[in-house]
Amino acid sequence: MSSFQARYFECVVSVFFLLLVRSAYPWGGEHNVISKVAIGTLAPEDREYIRSESVAIEENYCEFPDKNWPCFGEWGNGTGDPKGARMPDFRRLWGVSYYCQWDPVIKKGTAYNHKPPQSWQAVEVHFRNAVDAFSKGKKEDGCRYMGVMLHYLQDSGAFPHMQPLHRSCHVKNLKAIHLESYSPVILGETPDEACKTLGERVRQLTAWTERRFSPLFDSAGLKFEDAKRIAEKELMPSAVMDVVDRLKKEKFDEFESGTTDCANECVRACADAIYTILSFAKKPYVESSPVEVGKNIVFNPSFEKTEGDGMPEGWCVGWLDLADMKGRAEWYRAGTHWEKHVKTGQCSTMILWAPSKGLEWQQAWPKAIKVNPGEKYQGSVWVKASGKPQGNWITLEFSDMNYKPVYTAKSKPCSIESKWQQLSVEVAVPAESRWMRVLLHGESEDGAAWFDDVDVVRLP
Ligand SMILES: [Zn+2]
Structure with missing residues (x-):
């Protein structure tokens, strides 16, 4: 397969999987809960600052990168299944490609893989976008970029090197994702410094999750490093999938406590990132002034503008x-x-x-x-x-x-x-x-x- 075919295959497979598991294991579940718990660690004044967007960050924005596929709006449940229903066009409805800065239809921008090393890079890019928007007082944009950043941070903290593990590591008991007490820390005094520290923080997070899981792999007779190497070459290699399946069956409690620990470690990193972004926000927040009387306020009202994707912009x-x-x-x-x-x-x-x-x-x-x-x-x-x-x-x-x-x-x-x-x-x-x-x-x-x-x- 060419790299394009490989990537396309990966997209299709992951969307298919997303739909398959929705009911039993909400794919977005951990993204939503980790984001929510991380926001919960903020001081009351910071929580108040983003109150109008909190639910949207938790339930929606932190899933943006998983919803940036061209199949949104198309027939066939994202898989081309002639019996499958149409996918709602979530991508255009929310401007997902704009906030992810990658349009998969017109191939504009940069696509980041949801695993390291690209996911680390994506965390830094979207941290900067969020800081930039917040410092200009653009709260909604800031929160949307922040959601994209959270997603990549979360994907970096849940066995990102290995899809067979990544996809099996849904925390069964989502209530177990919580922190007794955690005070988030500021990652830097300037955006540059903070971005650099966050970059290190996310690499450490990935390493932490791998250390947490290696003993389990060792106990099943497959070295973690070997599993990683196999998973680098193939998307869902059976050699690794079998071990993961076996672990989940035979050592369920240990497996579940590993996934929960990793999710909670990820909450800490997310909390630090959010707290730091908000430290650069324009304060106090000033709501945009009310709409002027008598002026047409609709964007692209005559449908003349397009971004070149065969649709009217906006x-x-x-x-x-x-x-x-x-x-x-x-x-x-x-x-x-x-x-x-x-x-x-x-x-x-x-x-x-x-x-x-x-x-x-x-x-x-x-x-x-x-x-x-x-x-x-x-x-x-x-x-x-x-x-x-x-x-x-x-x-x-x-x-x-x-x-x-x-x-x-x-x-x-x-x-x-x-x-x-x-x-x-x-x-x-x-x-x-x-x-x-x-x-x-x-x-x-x-x-x-x-x-x-x-x-x-x-x-x-
Ligand atoms: Zn993802």
Whole structure:
């Protein structure tokens, strides 16, 4: 296999595995718990500083590198299985490739392997990105980069040299990941110094986990160093997998206590990294000023901009029925035909044969609008529909600080066929809301709809 094929194979295998084990061993489980426990070690003022993003870091951002695959949004459960459902497009929804600084579709940026030595490097790169964002007062960006850094730090601390072990080392009892008391330490007075110390810290962490596990391997008749060497050459070598399986069966308690110890050691390193990042944050945190009245605040509202991946920048497709095989959502680009389905410019978004549960063009989270309860907004879009026009409308979705929707306001549906019609909705931001997103909704099974020129303004 070429190195590209090998890497692709590794991606496919790991995504497949991720889906397989989700129910029994939540793959993200340790990432989530280690991040949460690490945040829990912070002093109250630091916890308060990132309070609005804590749940998102724990449940979401620390998994970004595992969700940066091109198969998100594609059919077949990530494996190309014709019977498997579609993967939700988590990658575009969260701008995962942007925060990981690697776009696997257009091959832009740098891809880091989830194991040393590359994972060590990735920790340093994303530590710097997080420090940079926080020092400029960009809290959300800082937290997202921090999530990416945490992921690589965690992947460096759980038998990273060996996939057969790495993938078997899910702590069964996630409650055992906790620290009685730990005061995180500052890794350096300047970003440079801190980054260097963190680099050493993560290498020590990897060595620590290997030392913790070698006696177990020795007892099973395979030297840890030999296992490492075998695992370097092959992704899931049976010689190592057999030993791991045997250990888990015959010495379950010792195995489990090893994985738990490593997870807890990893918590300490994560806590130090987070504490240090926050020491460089701009304080006190100043919320961005409220949205200006009367100005369109939608990014790429006419869908003209792209990053070259065949999609309009800042938008993604929301597949509300992942099992639907017919519906299509495409970035429409006018050609030489007389009839062009655009209101202005050259591009619009199209929804075709949408299932009854709906198919949407949605604003990606990094382009969501920060709002305050009580403010009033008007959202509108031009739509041209054929078939069943009534299945199309614009929704303003409001979510709380954990990015969970609390309220949606819908316009009246489209009512005429084959002509551009402007749909609009007015709403006062409900309590608990922190974010607003535009959703362009279609649910017209035999129809087509083109959306263009989205406009969202704050009303006086
Ligand atoms: Zn990973």
